[in-house]
């Protein structure tokens with residue numbers, strides 16, 4: 001038997017104990033061990049029932065994701081589950097922690113399932129670009145019904161044990177020791193004469209509803225909501241097979257569809273993202289014994305949209321937060337904004353009245369800096385101007401207690417200069433939230449030259465507490481996200497001067513998978529915001545670099561985007577649908593004429609390469625400069641803050657999958673034709689020459 005699985009006999013019950021830390025992922029050795037343990041229990045004539053438990057913090061958390069993409073090694077999980085389900089002695093899965101993916105499928109292969117009351121079960125494969133490939137799409141609908149099965153398989157979110165019980169996924173809840181509960185349940189089965197009960201032979205879930213109609217409705221919804229995603233439609237096809245085929249044939253169909261997903265580039269990208277999120281929490285030079293400071297109370301300076309959004313993040317996480325504004329009127333406006341945001345969530349049904357009241361009670365409006373004396377963390381979210389930041393940080397330095405963490409939400413200013421306004425630059429860190437802060441998952445944690453290890457660890461811990469994807473970045477203009485966005489936005493504008501319309505550029509990038517096109521985004525944010533950044537860039541960048549002029553022309557004409565009803569697009573009052581701005585065409589013509597450009601039709605592929613590769617080239621520079629720790633951190637920033645399609649894995653992973661040699665060849669052509677902006681990043685040249693990838697590159701191994 002494998003070292004990861006132990007088989008013990010307790011009277012007439014075989015107790016199978018799996019132990020594969022940290023999450024009991026079902027890797028080959030564990031599968032082998034389970035297979036042998038069930039076969040041994042079957043062969044042992046003294047055994048009348050089987051109990052399966054896991055050691056550690058959780059039941060099986062699924063297949064071993066690290067094995068995907070490698071040659072399969074027997075026994076496969078479906079083979080193991082076949083043996084478990086086929087066992088002639090009743091078996092009980094004892095679930096604690098989370099039974100996810102292949103883990104829940106193992107449990108569904110057992111004849112009975114009991115779960116600790118705080119456990120959760122789910123089929124999250126869709127988030128990895130997969131479908132449940134070990135019988136989940138066939139067994140779950142038979143137990144829980146097609147509607148619930150589709151909800152769980154397409155949504156990927158786990159359900160609480162209580163709910164799993166209601167839907168016949170779990171038979172009974174228990175409290176206390178796993179083994180005791182499992183053995184007691186198995187003894188009861190034997191006493192009551194309840195024998196083998198195979199999920200695959202159940203039909204209850206498939207009866208009494210119009211399954212074809214349910215499936216058609218979900219199909220239409222997926223086509224509308226997730227265009228471009230590969231696995232959801234295959235999940236539906238697999239469940240559909242369960243409604244009309246006998247188990248064995250349904251399992252075969254599931255396998256075919258699973259393999260299609262497994263071999264798709266989307267699976268590779270989404271698995272990359274899974275590990276990227278876990279990697280991001282690791283900071284190479286942070287001593288392992290670094291302890292984050294405890295954050296019991298927080299404060300936010302500035303009650304604009306960003307400040308209020310940040311305050312909501314704290315309240316949502318149950319952290320009491322003080323919101324400071326300069327005068328009572330501004331404070332009341334800020335508090336009203338908080339109330340309005342929650343009221344909208346209540347109206348939409350995503351928040352209960354009681355939760356709203358609870359969260360609002362955690363937000364205390366203040367106008368006096370003296371009230372900040374006892375807070376553990378302050379986040380400054382005032383106007384993006386160094387003189388204003390200076391005033392704020394000097395005041396914070398004077399009133400805050402020793403050890404309080406002083407964070408700035410600056411999106412582009414020099415954090416080291418801000419830290420220098422205080423006596424404790426080691427307590428200063430950047431917490432760059434993205435708008436709307438209470439919605440967007442990304443948090444750039446900006447590490448200043450003097451930020452202490454403890455404060456950096458605390459900032460990452462706060463990110464986790466606020467349920468953000470926290471990514472460490474170094475200090476430079478725009479940090480990672482906005483520094484790359486500057487390149488992307490500029491190239492998009494150059495495309496307008498070459499001959500494209502905003503509609504064409506936006507459509508090409510939406511077709512690529514971006515959540516929004518760059519011009520729709522600019523109209524939403526307001527063109528005046530970028531204007532200040534463009535001015536600053538022009539002042540600091542070499543004079544020979546050429547800039548596009550369309551945005552400035554629109555600003556000069558007072559066309560600032562949605563807030564003025566016209567920008568790159570025109571908007572009817574109260575309607576956000578972008579319509580053609582008839583005044584733009586002459587502006588584009590003038591911009592092209594002044595630069596001596598003959599306008600031409602641009603191919604979609606060219607539009608995508610010119611914008612996306614500008615991200616990649618800048619990303620390579622960022623990586624080499626050590627502003628980001630690893631390429632997957634850059635990917636996370638674009639996936640969670642800039643609407644990059646999850647199924648492409650982020651710009652750096654995308655470049656890796658295209659092939660860095662090909663990417664470099666295109667960038668060289670652009671360099672020759674479009675000038676200095678396109679100078680290839682040295683790291684890109686090096687990796688392309690060596691046939692390597694960004695993902696495989698580590699700064700310390702760079703050489």
Ligand code: CAA
Pocket residue numbers: 022023025026058061062063064065066077098100101102103105124125128130131132133134136275278279
């Ligand atoms: N395979 C391999 N490694 C896994 C894993 C898996 N299924 N699940 C987690 N891990 C690893 C993580 O990478 C992490 O490793 P490092 O410490 O080296 O970074 C470690 O286990 C701990 O994971 P978390 O940091 O995520 O721990 P957590 O306590 O916050 O969360 C969890 C635990 C809820 C189980 C979470 O890890 C999780 O959601 N895991 C993935 C579950 C999943 O997607 N299962 C489906 C797999 S696909 C499948 O099963 C296909 C099929 O049908 C056959």
